[in-house]
Amino acid sequence: MVKSAGHPSARAARSPSVARVSLLIPTHALPSLSYGIPERLGPAVRPGSVVAAPLSGRPRLGVVVGTEDGQSAREYVLSVADDLSLPSRLVEVCRRVCEKAAVPLPVVLRAALPPGLETGRYRVLKPDRAWPWRTGEVVARAVLERALGPDALRAAAAEGRIELAPAPPRPPLVEWAVVRAAANPDLRRAPRQRELFELLKERGGASPTASLLAETGANRGALRELVRRGAIRVVRRQQAAPTEATEGDRAVARDVQPFLRLARRAVKSGGTFLWRTPAREEPDAVAAVVWATLEGGEQALVLAPEIGVVESVVGRLRRALPAGYTVAAFHSGLGRGRTAVYEAARGGAVDVVVGTRTAALLPLARPGSVCVVDEPSEGHRAEPGYEGLPVHVRDIALERGRAEGASVFCLSPYPSLRISAPEVRRRERIRQLPVRRSDAWPGVRIVDMRGSGAVFSSTLIEACRRHRDEGKRVGMVANRLGYATAVSCTRCGAVKRCPNCDLPLALGGRTGPLVCVRCGHKETNTGRCDECGSDRVVPTGLAVEHLREYLAEHLGEPVGLVTAASRDLADAPAVVGTAHCILEDDWDAVILPDVDAFLLASAVGAVERSYRLLHGAAEAARELLLVQTRVPEHYALRAGVRGDYEAFAAVELPRLRALGYPPFAHLAALTFEGSGSAVRRTVESRLRPALEPGVEMSAVVPVGRAGKSFLWRVLLRSNGRPAVARAAALAARLAAGTHGLKARVEVDPEEV
DNA sequence: AGCACGCCGACT
C-alpha cells in the first residue's frame, strides 16, 4: 500500500512544508535530512510515517521524525508506506533513546519496525520490454542491480518504472482443512476419517491440519482420503498471530489477588514504579499490573530477560487473567511468526504482549503499561556489536512511560542501584511500591576460609552429606565454566601468568594445557612453580567441572551439572552449576563455595552483582544457605545473606559516588577493533581534542583480540549523560570514517 | 602533465 507522488509534475510550485527524514541506513555519519512534502502526499506524511526519499539519486526508506513549515527542500518525499508507519510518540521514544545511548537513530527506528523488514525491494510498475519481470512483481534491489547495472537501475527508479516497496516478511503459510459445501461423505467404515471430519465440523468447518492430526492421532493418509472423497479441501493460509486466549482460572487468579489492589492504584495514577517483590512472586505481580491495565481498556507490554521466562509468563498470564483477553509472545525464537504478533500489537488486536528485549520498542495502539521483569538482569541489554540495541530495556521502558504515558513497572527483589538510588528516583520521578519480603528465609552459614587452603570446608561437606542422607537436594554455584580460571602455587601463592600478556593462565582441562585467554599462548602444565621452585602448583578459581568432580569424590556418588550449555543428572541429590542455572530452581540448600570470586572481582558493578547473587541464593534456598569466604565481614555479603537491600545500598551508593560511577556520573565504553596505531591516532589526535569540557577520557588499553585483529578499550566519563553520549557518538563517527577501524559503543554499561 | 588510489566529507 504505497501512495506515490506522480512524478515531477506533482512538485508544488509554492513552498511545501518539509519533512525531516531519518533514512534507514545504519550509520552514525548520516544526519536526518529534509525533504519537501508533495501536495498530494500532504496528510499522509507525519512524524512516524515510513517514506521513500532519494539519497544520491536513489530512493531509500526512512522514517519521518519531524515536520517543518515554510522552508523549501531540493528533493521530495517519493512515497509513503502507510501500513508500516509508527505512532509518532514512539518516534519520540526512539529519538530520546538515540540521544541517551549514542546509538544511530536509524538503528533505533529499525528496532521499532517489523522484524525482518525488507528495505531494499522494488515493485515493478512499468517494465521495459527487455526485462524479465512483470508489472506488480516485487524484486530485490540486488537482483535488479545485477541484471540492469547501477545506472539503469537509478534511471528506472527516476522514470517511475520501479518503486521502492518495503514489505515485512510474510507470516509463514499454514495448511488448513476446510469442509466442502454440502459434503456428506459416507464414513461408516472409516473411523479415522470420521473422527477427523467430525472434529473439523465441530471447529466451524475450518482448522489447521496440524492440530487436527495431533488431536485425533490420525495420519496424513486419512486426510488425503477425505480430500479424494471430495469432503474437504486443503488450502494454505497465512499463519495468524499466535495469540492465546485467557482462561480466568480461579485457583491461579487467587494468587494474583494480593497484588491487585496495589497494581490498580498504580496503573490508574500512572508513572514509573519500582516494585520489590520476592523473585517467585514476580509473575503474580506482573499479572496484577496487566490485569489492571486491561480493565482500563489498554494494552500491556511485559519485557522479560530471556525466552524461557517469556514463555512461562505467557502461560501464567493465560491462566490468571480473566477470560476474554488475548496474550501473545514475541521473541526471536518465533521466527517469521513474529510478524503477525507485531501487526496485532500495532493494530490493537492483541491485549498483552510478553517479549524479550526485541519487543521493547514494539508499537502499541493503546499503550497502557510496560513491565520489566527481573529488572537488573543483563539479558535485558544486547552486547554492543551484536544484533539488537546495546541499551538496557529499563531505559527504553522509562522513555516509553514519559512519551507514551504508559505506566512503567520495574520488578525485582533487588533492582539495580542506578534506578533505585534516591537521587535517581527523585530526578526521574520513580515511585516505590511497598516492598514485599520473602516470608521464608533459610538458615545462613558463613564459613570463614582464612587460613585454609581447602576447596571445601568440613562444614560444607557435612552439610552436603546430611542433606543427601535426608533425601534433600543441594545446589552448588560455580563461578566459571571449564575447569579452572588460573593455577597458583600453594607454597608461595604465585599465579602462573602468560609471558606475553601477564594475564593468569587458565587451565583448559584437568591436567592442562595452560592457555592465555587473550593471546592464545599455550604451555603444558608442569605443576612446578617458577617463583619458588615448588611442585605444588594447583588449580584455583573454582570452575564448574572441577567442583563437580571434587564434590562427587566427597559424596561418593555422581553429582549433577546444569549450565546454559548442558544438563546432566539434574535430578541428582547434589547439582553443580552456574549461578543463573542453579538459582532459577528451588533447593533445600544452596552453597556458594567461592563467593569471593564474585565479591572481589575488579569490575565496578561486580559487588552489586554479588549482592544479588547472595540475596537470590537465599530466596532459592528452603533450609540452608552456606557461603565460603575469606572476607566474612564484607558488606555485600553480610547484607546479601539477610536480604537487606537498604543496608547494602547505604554502603554501595556512597562508594559509587566517590568512584564517579553510574548513577552519579556517566560512562561510555568504547571498544575499537583495528591496529594499535590507527586506534591511538583516532583517539588521541581526533577524539581527545574534540571532547567537550567536563568529559574525561582514559588511555587506550588493549583488551584482547577478535580473530586476527586486536581490541582496545577507552572509557569516557562525564557528569552528564548527554555529554558522554555525544562524545561516544563522535567516537563512533570517527571510527566509521577511518579505514580499518571499527568501534562499538556502550553508554553506561551494566558493568565496567 | 596525466592518471591511479585512497581519504574525507557531503548527501537533504
Place this chain on the structure above:
DNA sequence: GTCGGCGTGCTC
C-alpha cells in the same frame, strides 16, 4: 551507505 572531490604520488 555511496559518491565525488581532492591531494598524494607515481608513470609517461
